[in-house]
Amino acid sequence: MKTLVILAHPNIAASRVNQRWKEELLQYPNDIAIHEIYKEYPDWNIEVPKEQRLLEAYNHVILQFPLYWYSYPPLLKKWFDDVFAYGWAxxxxxxxxxxxxxxxxxSIGDKKENYSPEGSVSFTLDEVITPFKASTVHVGAVALPYFAVFGASFQASDEEINRSAKEYIDYIFTYQQ
Ligand SMILES: Cc1cc2nc3c(=O)[nH]c(=O)nc-3n(C[C@H](O)[C@H](O)[C@H](O)COP(=O)(O)O)c2cc1C
Structure with a gap:
């Protein structure tokens, strides 16, 4: 397998977007491995060496999650804190x-047009993910362009979500080599 997807959704059973994306990822078992950290660590006790060995095995890693308070869901933040350790990362x-x-x-709950200096969010999504980009630089990794679907809370139709699932696979394959 060539790509590792770290999937972090606190309640995937109630998810529309991340669940649909997961179903699409599962169609490519030879190319894409999925690691669901909320399933793996219900007690939040992350096995750091196991996570580090997993990351070492892949050159292409995607972090998939719903945007919560303009940031990662909390277990993904803890995953960074624990796994990206001094002397390793x-x-x-x-x-x-x-x-x-x-x-x-x-997956982004709000509309795309709100993610701009003039919009209700006041910042672009590229600005919102600055901590991720800084972290990537800090560990000498390469930050790829992000993939996102907006309007995930209410607006996005099933058709749009289905389309985004196909586009997500294209995105993964574009950067896999
Ligand atoms: C605790 C919480 C915080 C959220 N924060 C944001 C946010 O900061 N910006 C935003 O656009 N949407 C926000 N949302 C909406 C989620 O991003 C949206 O519900 C999710 O992407 C939908 O994906 P899913 O169908 O896979 O659950 C938040 C939702 C929750 C539950």
């Missing part, structure tokens, strides 16, 4: 993520 001997391509696949 950064520091004089911490080079294990160096050169890896890392992307974000996000």
């Amino acid at each position: 950064y520091g004089s001997t911490g080079d294990k993520l160096k050169g890896k391509k890392v992307g974000l696949a996000m």
